Amino acid sequence: xxxxxxxxxxxxxxxxxxxxxxxxxxxxxxxxxxxxxxxxxxxxxxxxxxxxxxxxxxxxxxxxxxxxxxxxxxxxxxxxxxxxxxxxxxxxxxxxxxxxxxxxxxxxxxxxxxxxxxxxxxxxxxxxxxxxxxxxxxxxxxxxxxxxxxxxxxxxxxxxxxxxxxxxxxxxxxxxxxxxxxxxxxxxxxxxxxxxxxxxxxxxxxxxxxxxxxxxxxxxxxxxxxxxxxxxxxxxxxxxxxxxxxxxxxxxxxxxxxxxxxxxxxxxxxxxxxxxxxxxxxxxxxxxxxxxxxxxxxxxxxxxxxxxxxxxxxxxxxxxxxxxxxxxxxxxxxxxxxxxxxxxxxxx
Amino acid sequence: xxxxxxxxxxxxxxxxxxxxxxxxxxxxxxxxxxxxxxxxxxxxxxxxxxxxxxxxxxxxxxxxxxxxxxxxxxxxxxxxxxxxxxxxxxxxxxxxxxxxxxxxxxxxxxxxxxxxxxxxxxxxxxxxxxxxxxxxxxxxxxxxxxxxxxxxxxxxxxxxxxxxxxxxxxxxxxxxxxxxxxxxxxxxxxxxxxxxxxxxxxxxxxxxxxxxxxxxxxxxxxxxxxxxxxxxxxxxxxxxxxxxxxxxxxx
Numbered sequence: 381x382x383x384x385x386x387x388x389x390x391x392x393x394x395x396x397x398x399x400x401x402x403x404x405x406x407x408x409x410x411x412x413x414x415x416x417x418x419x420x421x422x423x424x425x426x427x428x429x430x431x432x433x434x435x436x437x438x439x440x441x442x443x444x445x446x447x448x449x450x451x452x453x454x455x456x457x458x459x460x461x462x463x464x465x466x467x468x469x470x471x472x473x474x475x476x477x478x479x480x481x482x483x484x485x486x487x488x489x490x491x492x493x494x495x496x497x498x499x500x501x502x503x504x505x506x507x508x509x510x511x512x513x514x515x516x517x518x519x520x521x522x523x524x525x526x527x528x529x530x531x532x533x534x535x536x537x538x539x540x541x542x543x544x545x546x547x548x549x550x551x552x553x554x555x556x557x558x559x560x561x562x563x564x565x566x567x568x569x570x571x572x573x574x575x576x577x578x579x580x581x582x583x584x585x586x587x588x589x590x591x592x593x594x595x596x597x598x599x600x601x602x603x604x605x606x607x608x609x610x611x612x613x614x615x616x617x618x619x620x621x622x623x624x625x626x627x628x629x630x631x632x633x634x635x636x637x638x639x640x641x642x643x644x645x646x647x648x649x650x651x652x653x654x655x656x657x658x659x660x661x662x663x664x665x666x667x668x669x670x671x672x673x674x675x676x677x678x679x680x681x682x683x684x685x686x687x688x689x690x691x692x693x694x695x696x697x698x699x700x701x702x703x704x705x706x707x708x709x710x711x712x713x714x715x716x717x718x719x720x721x722x723x724x725x726x727x728x
Numbered sequence: 729x730x731x732x733x734x735x736x737x738x739x740x741x742x743x744x745x746x747x748x749x750x751x752x753x754x755x756x757x758x759x760x761x762x763x764x765x766x767x768x769x770x771x772x773x774x775x776x777x778x779x780x781x782x783x784x785x786x787x788x789x790x791x792x793x794x795x796x797x798x799x800x801x802x803x804x805x806x807x808x809x810x811x812x813x814x815x816x817x818x819x820x821x822x823x824x825x826x827x828x829x830x831x832x833x834x835x836x837x838x839x840x841x842x843x844x845x846x847x848x849x850x851x852x853x854x855x856x857x858x859x860x861x862x863x864x865x866x867x868x869x870x871x872x873x874x875x876x877x878x879x880x881x882x883x884x885x886x887x888x889x890x891x892x893x894x895x896x897x898x899x900x901x902x903x904x905x906x907x908x909x910x911x912x913x914x915x916x917x918x919x920x921x922x923x924x925x926x927x928x929x930x931x932x933x934x935x936x937x938x939x940x941x942x943x944x945x946x947x948x949x950x951x952x953x954x955x956x957x958x959x960x961x962x963x964x965x966x967x968x969x970x971x972x973x974x975x976x977x978x979x
C-alpha cells in the first residue's frame with residue numbers, strides 16, 4: 381500500500397511541477413467566435429494573442445457601451461461612435477466629457493479588422509492599442525487607466541465577465557483592450573446594395589450604373605486609385621488631398637516626422653459614406669456634394685499633394701455626373717449593418 | 729521479495745521527483761547554475777535622490793530637481809569568458825521613488841567567469857508596437873504614448889532654474905525605436921559559482937546629461953521624442969544613457 385502511495389504521490393508532484401514549467405495556460409472554457417464575413421470581403425487576420433471568443437466579444441460590446449470607462453462616468457465609446465452613423469458621429473468634432481471638442485472627426489468603425497493602422501494619422505499600431513487613447517484623452521473620455529481599472533475591478537459584474545473571457549477576475553488594461561478589439565472586429569459591413577448586386581441579388585439603377593462608371597473612369601471620377609473599387613473601398617494609405625495649401629493639421633507628419641507626410645490623412649472607406657458625414661478629418665464638409673466638388677474643382681495645390689491629384693484636371697464632372705456618382709455612393713449604405721441588433725447596446 | 733519491491737517503487741518515485749524538479753529548476757547547494765539579482769540604484773553623482781527639491785546641478789551647470797524618474801531596463805544578457813551568451817527577455821520598470829521596483833532576479837545562469845552584462849534601457853521594437861501587454865509593460869504604468877503607439881523608455885520630470893533664475897518645467901521623455909539604449913557593463917571575469925549574487929547597478933542621472941553630449945536645460949529642457957526638434961536629441965540622449973550605468977558592488 382505504502383509503495384503505491386509513494387508512486388501516486390510522485391506522479392502527482394511530477395504533474396504539478398511540469399504544469400508549472402509551461403507558459404501561461406490558455407483561457408478557460410471559452411467558445412470560439414465565428415466571424416460572419418460576407419462574400420466579397422477579404423479574410424480577416426486575427427492576432428494570435430487575442431483570439432475571438434463569444435465571451436470576449438460580448439464583454440467588449442458591454443464595455444463599448446458603458447460610460448464607466450470615462451472620467452465622470454457620462455460617456456462611452458458609443459457616445460461618439462453611433463451605430464446609426466456606421467459607428468461615427470454626425471458632428472464635425474465630437475465633444476468630450478468636459479464639453480471640449482477634439483481636433484478630428486470621429487471615424488466610423490466598419491471593417492476595422494481589414495485595416496492595419498488606426499486614427500486619421502495612423503498613430504495607433506493595432507486595434508487593441510487604439511482603444512485606450514480616447515479613454516485617456518482629456519478632450520474625450522478623460523479617464524486614467526489606473527482609475528478605470530479600479531472602477532472595473534470594484535464593479536459587481538465585470539470581474540466575473542473578465543474571468544469568463546480571459547481566465548482571470550483581476551482585470552488588467554490589456555484585457556480591456558483585447559475585449560474592445562474583439563467586439564470591434566465583429567463590426568463588419570458587407571451587405572449593402574452594392575454587395576447584393578455583386579452577388580446577383582439586386583441590380584443597379586441606370587443612374588447608379590452611370591455613377592459606377594464615373595467612379596472608375598480615369599478621365600472622370602478616378603476614385604479607385606485610393607478608394608479601391610469593389611471590396612474595402614479604400615487602400616487605407618495616407619494622402620494629402622489638397623484640403624489646404626498649407627496644412628493646418630500636419631496629420632501623418634506628427635507620427636512619422638517625415639516632411640513628405642505633411643497634411644496626409646488615412647483614406648477612409650466609402651462603405652456607408654452616405655450616413656457618415658460630416659466629412660474629412662476635421663468634418664469640414666457637411667455633404668457628399670461638397671466632397672465631390674472638392675475633388676472636382678476645389679482641391680488646392682499643396683506641396684505634398686497626392687500624385688493622382690497633381691495630374692488631375694479640374695472640372696471633369698458636370699452636374700449630372702456628380703449626381704450620378706453620389707447615387708452610386710449611396711449604394712454602399714448597408715442598412716443591415718446600421719441596424720444589426722448584435723452590434724447595438726446590450727440589454728443588461 | 730516484498731521488501732525489494734517496496735524499495736524499487738520508492739526509488740522510482742524518488743527518481744521521478746528528482747527528474748521533475750531538475751526539469752523545472754536548476755538550483756541547489758552545488759548547482760551548476762547561478763541566480764543573479766540585478767538592483768538598479770539611482771543617484772545624482774554621489775548623492776542619493778531626494779525628490780522635489782532643486783538640489784542638483786547638471787554638468788552644464790543648471791540647477792534642477794527630480795520629481796519623477798522612471799525607466800525600463802530589458803533583455804538582459806550575461807556574456808561568459810568563452811563568449812557564450814545567456815539571454816533573458818525580461819522587462820523591469822524602475823521607479824526611483826519606490827525601492828520595491830528596483831530589482832529583477834534572473835535564474836539558471838550557467839556558472840563560469842563572466843566578462844560582461846548587457847541590457848537595454850527601453851523596450852525592443854518587437855514589443856514597442858503594441859500596448860496590449862501585461863506586467864512591466866502594462867500600459868497603466870504611465871510609460872506609454874497612446875496617440876502614437878509606443879513606450880516611453882526613460883522619463884525624468886522636475887524643474888530647472890533657467891538663465892533668468894525662474895523655475896521652469898523639465899521634461900525628458902525618451903522613446904521610439906531609435907532611442908533604444910544598449911548598455912554593456914564589463915564584469916572583468918567575475919565568477920558565478922552556483923550561489924545567489926546581487927549585482928548593484930548604479931545609475932547616475934547626471935551622466936545622462938554629461939557625455940558625449942552635454943545638455944543645457946535652457947536649450948534641451950523639454951523633449952518628448954515626438955517632434956522634429958527631438959530627432960537628434962533622441963540619439964544623443966540614448967548615447968549618453970548608454971554610459972550612465974556602472975557596477976557598484978556585488979554581494
